[in-house]
Amino acid sequence: MDGQKLQKIAGDCAVELPGADLEHHPDWERYKVRGKVFMLMTDMPGRPVVILKADPDNAAALREQHADITPGYHMNKKHWITAEGGGTLDAKLVKELVIDSYRLVVGGLPQSQQPVDPRTYGRHA
Incomplete structure (x- = not known):
């Protein structure tokens, strides 16, 4: 999937979450719940990306398993990941x-x- 499709899927999912708000800024879109950021979208040079919070252990595993997941861009590298378009997501x-x-x-x-x-939210049996 390309980066724009990645952002569309992530954005469409995020706005459906209970209590989620979207803030538009010149170079960023911030998705928040009760004032706390849970997702950012921006374009790194020529590459649309989605930046998400992740459990540190899960984040490390995701980075190992997917070439299109890297440490969080401009965020704490342990607690945030960056997803970009490519073949692994x-x-x-x-x-x-x-x-x-x-x-x-x-x-x-x-x-x-x-x-x-x-x-329990979003977990499927």
């Missing part, structure tokens, strides 16, 4: 990464502000 994985990022951020919110239960 499919729509299902992109949506899972967006929901995982959202769930991690929601899990860091006070329970009274959580729009969903981060332990």
Whole structure:
């Protein structure tokens, strides 16, 4: 999938999440839940990318398994990943990464502000 399709899939998924807000900035799109960023989209020179929060252990495994996943661009390299278009990502994985990022951020919110239960939201039996 190309980078623009990657961003479209990720953006469409993100705006459907409970409590998610989108902020447009000149070079960035920021997706937040209760004021906390869970996804960023921008264009690195000629390459549309999606930047997502990830569990550190999961992030390391994802980077090993997928050439199109690298450490978070302009973010903490341990807790964030950058996904770009290429041959190793499919729509299902992109949506899972967006929901995982959202769930991690929601899990860091006070329970009274959580729009969903981060332990169960988006998990399929």
